[in-house]
Amino acid sequence: MAVKSTDELPSEVLDLTSTTLFEMRALRTPELERAIQHTIREIRLGRFGDCVQGQRD
């Protein structure tokens, strides 16, 4: 498939794929703290991120 554009769409999701788990366990940065608090807030608001999409016969 052809690449149509090199522009990027920004996201608020922290990229934690390059941070090792050893680093992550003790990591304390404002960005990570915000992401953690955001996750906690969402769950406490009932947004669990586990909606099921189903189609019946």
Added chain:
Amino acid sequence: MTSGDAAAAGPGTHRLPRFVFDQFLTGAVSSAGIAFLRKGQYSLRRLKLRVLADAAAELAHRLGPFADVDAAWRVLAEVERSDAAVVEDVLLYPSVGVWLSRALRHVLGGIEDPTPMWSEVGGFHALAAAAAVRGGVPCELAVPVVHGSVALPSVGLFRLSTGFPVGHARLRNTATETVVTAFGSTSPARFEPVKRYSEHRRGHRVRVVFDDLDPYRGFGGPKAADPLDDNEYDQWRKLMGEAWDLLTAHHSRWAEELSATLATVIPLSAEHDVFAASSSAAFGGIAMSPKRSATEFAEALVHEVQHSKVNALLDLVDLHHGDETPRYYAPWRDDPRPVVGMLHGIYAFISVVEFWNAQRGSAPPALARRAHYAFGLRAHQVGQAVRTLLAVEGLTGLGREFVTAVADRLAACGPVELPGELAATVEAITTEHRGRWRVRHVRPEPAVVAELADAWLSAGSAFPVVGPDHVVLAPSSGGSRLGELLKRRAMGTDRLDFGDGPDSALARGDRRGAVEGYAALIRAAPHEEAAWVGLGLALGSTALRRTPEVVRAVHLAATRSGAAPDPVELAAWFDRTAS
């Protein structure tokens, strides 16, 4: 920049290349595009794991054998150090997302569930043990026992000799063996392995686990393993292979997309009335009931993988900023849906429209009618939902592009031309479904109803009802007999034994008999929702087809005043204004 420098600077945020979104708009996303979505999912899993570890550490006194969450974290980190791909594979295993969501609900509050918190948090240890076993990293961890078994995600299941529902065992992994100790007895852990399946056709490989073992495979709480027997597994593999052949031959872009996305197929029992399902917590996981043909199997794969894509996209960008109230009519659902549900639906079903449009020309005779029906029905439904969404406030610029692109894809399928009477039957099916939805969930304005009832009683004229619908979430009253009969007619079922009653009369094409039957039903039970909808179809009444809830409410209001209107005359009275 070294890893240490990156840690010091702190992680940045994901950025989704515009070309990936552009591919979304055209349909299938390339393997390179899916890789960006997977990375986003992987970051979110890692973030949630950290949230869980923090929260669980605060609750250590309530976690019994699983109090030392950091021990599990260290094992996982050790495996990552030696083979990062193993940890990524285990963490992204679809059921792990479901477990993680439930564990977070446990530790952060808000879940009422028979599974105790300590057992559910113990899933962290099972996750770490799974990675250690796969990566060959020595460890010793407590692991949860659920339904009498130790389940390691993406590895398999070890059944203990006891059948106790929830408990724990101790797992020790060395370079040469894995042993499990429970109730003072130690034995080698001979795991019943997950069913890995791989197929390669025309340059596209699919690797999938038929997940019949994992406690969280069902997108909900832990349930017992239900392994396929040999005959069943043969049948699943056969259909998967045939479906893959069909997809790679006729839908190669979707084959590429599935190859990069699909991780597990969860077999559901034939008793389920679910055709297929997916979960926003389980990227790449698809549950489905047994299918009669490879074509239906392929349809289910293509449909459900769209949900995985949309879920992953919505985790990264916003398509909608409005409220999340379920208030919209989705033609494929009986309940009101929020905007996000509508977005999911149009995106998944446009792929189904395209799939069946392509299959219509090549379907075997036994499936030809099904292909035309599925194409016509889904095209009608997608068109209706797209019109709804284009009028919704709060779509972002990307969201509007998303909806417009679906409209463009629908238009590209060309006019919906169906053979014989099928077009009329599909139209009847969609009208009946929308009518039932309206009488159940739309509440007419009481003042308007009273004014219309007065007009009827004083031999005045009806007037058009305008304004937004007031939608409520009413309990389901079950399926529709008329809808089922019409579907059987559309599918050309060999034995059309319709039985008695107005639904049967209408399905047979006896409209006069249906009108008489529905009118009699309404006279006996004016609240009867289905009878009003059926009457609208039998009469061809514009008012009853558009707003059956208004006609029914006016009938009830006039009846309370002492003179029950004849339902057929009342519909005709409304129609004189509507036409």
